[in-house]
Amino acid sequence: MASAQEGGPVRADTSPPPGSASGLREPDNASVLIVNDAGEYLLHLRDHRPDIWEPGSWSLLGGGREPGDRSLQETARRELREEAGLDLPVLEPLQVEHATRGDGSTVTVQVYVARWNGDPESLHLTEGVMLRWFSPEVMPRLRMSPSTLHLVRGHAARRQAPAPRAGQQAVPNVIGVHLHLENGQGEILLGLRHPDSAYAGNTWHFLAGHCEQESAVSCLVREALEEAGLVIAPADVEFVHAVHLVHTPGGRPRMQLVFRARRWEGTPELREPDKCLSWQWWRPDALPEPIVPYARAAIDGIRAGRLYTEMGWETR
Template structure:
């Protein structure tokens, strides 16, 4: 086995539930690997690393303050730099659904989510693009197999608030946010390693500056959504808070530009479709709606 076949470097394919990949824009400095290009987070093994997975985890933490619960080996990649040097890289795969701007980036320019179909328009090495495409194909094959059996659902938690006039609180999504830009939506987020009620209480504080006690929260509607073949189904849980402390404020301006109270009978045209459906269901006294299922 030649030196180029023995991995001494590690990188990580990080994908979110929307199928987007986290890419790292490298500094445009001559002499470094892939200067000024979009690439994966990772780096070389140091004498203190007991394994290449430890290398990958150390690089994620050092470069971005990122700690993923699970890293799975994907494959060994043979990458050639601009100087003609070929190195072997152990590529791992991990899942994350966070905000790149919230990470502590210590190297490079920025981190961003990109859908695979956008990547051919980016400055990135052909080998990295091909690597992403192979991972997409593998995930699609796994999804097709899973479609015949049990399919994990993404759980979303949403806050339904009514003021003393019966108006409903909605937020205007930032144009560049990953989901539903320029539309009005509930205060919402993904349920992480926590109960659904804990998640909606956390999101209310982080996103809107509202303090809610768990005992003041009740489930008022569920929308079970299918977004099409090969897409992960979503269970959208909408909770009402009977009381809260504070006034809505923009705490995450990269996701939400403004909060506004809307008459539920006169919602704006640009409301997220399932948000409108959930409000209609709540007003009608229905607990459950299905959308997108054939």
């Protein structure tokens, strides 16, 4: 379900809840389906606590109506502010969802839809673990309620997204940085991502991160220290490859920059075990499986002396 209401597990229920003679009652929860211009939806990773609904799952922002809320829209706006510091100018009613808790009680949720094109990393999250953009195509791989997935798919199917044309509004690209680190034997450092990772769980990948309010090289230096305890001087970093890709048709484009460190201090260690399970060195002609496809493409490009690779654009 789309609610952030605390309590036991909830299952979808298409029958009307008890209440008035018509079988309908005023919703007691509100949630917000937030979509950006690229057709991605903002999901909230909930805390992994046994006393809340669907712990550790991806859901929508929202929650229960409080006595001081004059309307469900006010409930939705309050929850957005309290949970993520979001103040969206327009919330449009989408539909009412019904769900049943594990104890048999009914939860009725008014779902609103809103448009936002910001960076989730810039928000001040007070509840849950993180906020991330996802396209509907990748959501079946996430841990989330079937009813939330059905809600997103239904909205995406109804949403009329104009086909991109030359001269239309520019779409901001996500910028990622990646460390191509080679030891004295020519082996490449890769990390096995945690199975609960939002992207590429149980898959080998470069040490990587997204640029914040910083340069790409500064981001690389910061991520190397935070993730693996490696100290790299910016002067020892050189650009070796770029992969410009789009994962799904209509998805947000991503520019993945790969840098080599000529020198570094330290031995790779697990600084963030919730993100990476292991650091290992691999020969470039014997890379592990599974590996993130664009990481393999970058390694192949570097070995061939190429600076640039495109992926996914032929499917747009």
